[in-house]
Structures are given as C-alpha cells and as structure tokens.
Amino acid sequence: MARYTGPKTKKARSFGEAIYGPDKYFERRKFPPGQHGTSRKRKQRSDYAVQLTEKQKAKYIYGVLERQFRGTFERATAKHGVTGEWLLKLLEARLDNVVFRIGLARTRSGARQLVSHKHILVNGIVSNSPSHQLRPGDVISVRGKSQSMDVIKDSVANRSPESRRYTWLEFSPDKLEGRFIEYPTRDMIPEKINEQLIVELYSK
Secondary structure, X not given: OOOOOOOHHHHHHHHOXXXXXXXXXXXXXXXXXXXXXXXXXOOOOOHHHHHHHHHHHHHHHHOOOHHXXXXXXXXXXXXXXXHHHHHHHHHHOEHHHHHHHOOOOOOHHHHHHHHXXXXXXXXXXEOOXXXXXXXXXXXXXXXXXXXXXXXXXXXXXXXXXXXXXXXXEEEEOOOOEEEEOOOOOHHHOOOOOOHHHHHHHHOO
C-alpha cells in the first residue's frame, strides 16, 4: 500500500474529523463522502471495525505505511510503560513529524519531502529518512545551501501558534535549528487518537 495522495478533505470526512488540521471545506461538509450524503443511515459498527478505523486514522495522520506502523507498535511494546502512549511518543519522534511540528514545513507530507530531498540535518549529518527516530538531545537543522529555499522561509515566517506550544521541542527561527528535548507525555500530544483501541486491535 502506497501513501495516500488523494483528496484530504474527502479522507477527513470518512473519519468524521479534520485529521489533517483546520479545513474550511470539511467544516462545510462534515457528513461522510458518497452519493447519498447525509441521507445514508450508518450501521452500528463492531468493536473490530471501531479499532481498525482508529488505527487507520493514526496512520493517515502521521503518514505511515502499515509495515512501518506495525514496526513502531512492536517497538512500543518493548518499552517500559503504557504501550499506547509509547506508540504515540515514537510517532511524534519521527523526523518528518518533528520537522512539521517546529514549523519548517506546513504539513507532514511537506516535511517528508524536505527530509527525502536531503534538506534536513540531524546532529549535523544529512538524513533522508522521514522515519528516522530522534532521541532526546538531537538537533535538527536545515542544510546550509537549503536555507534560502522559499518554501522553508515561508513556512517559518507563517508558523502556526501551535508550533510554539510544543514544550518538548525547541526552535530558533534565526538559525533554522530545533532540538528534540524529550519524549512528550500523552497530554502534550494534541492528536485526537484513542491509542487504547489500537492496542486492543493488535492484541487480538
């Protein structure tokens, strides 16, 4: 399965949430996509369907493929603590997610592209792996010759207020440099994901 590149509003409507962030088109049409629109009666879903939907939602939010998601879950189970919380912590520690969170890109897909095209450094070394797992203390910066790119300058100049509230991250707009301070606690992660449903799904 390849990453989803279709209409984001349509996908958000299928989950009933603006999973990709504020979306004026979603606000206008919050009902599920399809020719029957609001007239379609929704059947009561099984526990499995609810759990599967939650996993799919998490995958689309973070832009992770099934194999990567399963691997992240397995690493989370090996950690000491609550598996569901560690799953989200590891997803938040992905390089593409952190590049997005600190404001070097406006979307996670845009952040993934910056990393893949070798515009981002981790501790001074080029990393072209969006799934690169950061550790507390790691420094994320923009490669010297990439610092003049309009897409990066525009993203930094228009950073969302939310990007300044992530206390587990530091960012210096002047240096185009950030730091992954620590793994966030669950209450710091703003994504509306019921991670326990995902744990129950994989525990079957």
